[in-house]
Amino acid sequence: MGAAMSGRHDSHAWRKLRDQRRAQGRATLEPCAMCGGAIRWDLPGTHRLGPSVDHPNSLALGGELLPPLNELRMVHRKCNSRQGARISNYLQKNARGGPSPRNARKNAQNPQNASNNANSVSLAGPPT
Helix, strand or coil: EEEEECCCCCCHHHHHHHHHHHHHHHCCCCCCCCCCCCCCCCCCCCCCCCEEEECCHHHHCCCCCEEEEEEEEEEEEHHHHHHHHHHHHHHHHHHHHCCCCCHHHHHHHHHHHHHHHCCCCCCCCCCC
């Protein structure tokens, strides 16, 4: 079972876990779990096509910093960054307490947009 999220993302424990997972992925030439493309194992993890380790549940949404090794996924840095940006935008939008003024105007002009937005899938899961 993974450790609780107590510590920084750049902790020694995280770097050790990340390096173990990268070694597994490199040994099998594992493709990106998000897009299916080939990961460039010869590139550093800072390169957009290089290997990056993805948490099964986003840290921004309360995921564990140190989940079990078998739950970590190998992805491209660009895919991991894109996912992080979407989650960040989602959290910022919901922190404002509703649709942006632009969407509110669109919904007022076309009620069909409001019903489409109500039926959209949420990253937070089903309403409670």
